[in-house]
Amino acid sequence: MIDWGESYTSRWRFVAVNVDTWADSRALPEVESAKITRTADGELLESGSVEITADNFEPGYYRLICTATDTRGNSERVDVATMLFGGASRTYNHGTSTLTVNGRSVLYPASVSLLLEGEYAPANADGARFVAEMLQGCIVAPISVEASFTLNANVVFPFGSSILDAAWMVLNAGGCIMQITGDGVVHIKHMPTESALDLNAANARLIVPGIKAAYDLADVPNQYIAVDEFKTAIATNDNPDSPVST
Numbered sequence: 001m002i003d004w005g006e007s008y009t010s011r012w013r014f015v016a017v018n019v020d021t022w023a024d025s026r027a028l029p030e031v032e033s034a035k036i037t038r039t040a041d042g043e044l045l046e047s048g049s050v051e052i053t054a055d056n057f058e059p060g061y062y063r064l065i066c067t068a069t070d071t072r073g074n075s076e077r078v079d080v081a082t083m084l085f086g087g088a089s090r091t092y093n094h095g096t097s098t099l100t101v102n103g104r105s106v107l108y109p110a111s112v113s114l115l116l117e118g119e120y121a122p123a124n125a126d127g128a129r130f131v132a133e134m135l136q137g138c139i140v141a142p143i144s145v146e147a148s149f150t151l152n153a154n155v156v157f158p159f160g161s162s163i164l165d166a167a168w169m170v171l172n173a174g175g176c177i178m179q180i181t182g183d184g185v186v187h188i189k190h191m192p193t194e195s196a197l198d199l200n201a202a203n204a205r206l207i208v209p210g211i212k213a214a215y216d217l218a219d220v221p222n223q224y225i226a227v228d229e230f231k232t233a234i235a236t237n238d239n240p241d242s243p244v245s246t
Contacts, residue, residue: 059086082184106141149174
């Protein structure tokens with residue numbers, strides 16, 4: 001295993017996902033850059049974009065993979081994000097075509113699938129399982145149910161609600177959440193009660209790996225004069241051991 005607090009090199013790959021097996025498929029050309037945004041309080045939870053060197057792009061599900069190797073030769077694969085990618089924009093530069101493709105959460109299809117008027121989650125149903133069954137009808141990503149709770153009353157969905165809106169309503173009623181891991185699996189689980197990372201002295205380097213400091217004495221005064229109506233006071237730094245003395 002890699003110590004992520006130490007130095008390592010990384011190799012990035014952008015691969016198509018087989019929607020039947022949810023496994024890696026063909027790899028795309030070289031990754032130039034990537035941006036992944038995640039939020040805990042948004043319905044879709046994540047979005048992103050990837051820049052690749054290519055002439056064309058076929059929309060679909062793709063996975064961004066990082067293979068890290070530390071100074072001892074240990075390697076570890078990390079699935080960074082799996083999303084529904086499309087909407088490519090192209091840049092030509094010195095005969096090279098670069099595409100920027102935009103990624104949407106694997107939950108996106110559920111956000112545009114609307115429920116019929118009057119649909120509801122029935123009382124006494126397992127809310128987590130009910131949400132999973134709703135989502136399975138419109139998304140292709142695997143769903144892992146890791147929680148269970150019983151609805152005390154019917155949860156009636158307002159007119160115009162999407163399946164994703166309804167899913168969050170039911171989960172909120174049971175104190176549960178959804179999370180998407182880097183492999184694109186949707187996890188339904190209870191709200192965490194323990195921290196995922198403690199920002200103590202040992203872990204601070206994971207967030208801020210270095211500190212910059214500037215040392216410039218050019219603007220440090222060695223004499224200060226204060227005037228108060230009828231009085232004037234002068235303070236002078238004449239300490240021979242001070243680097244800014246007179």
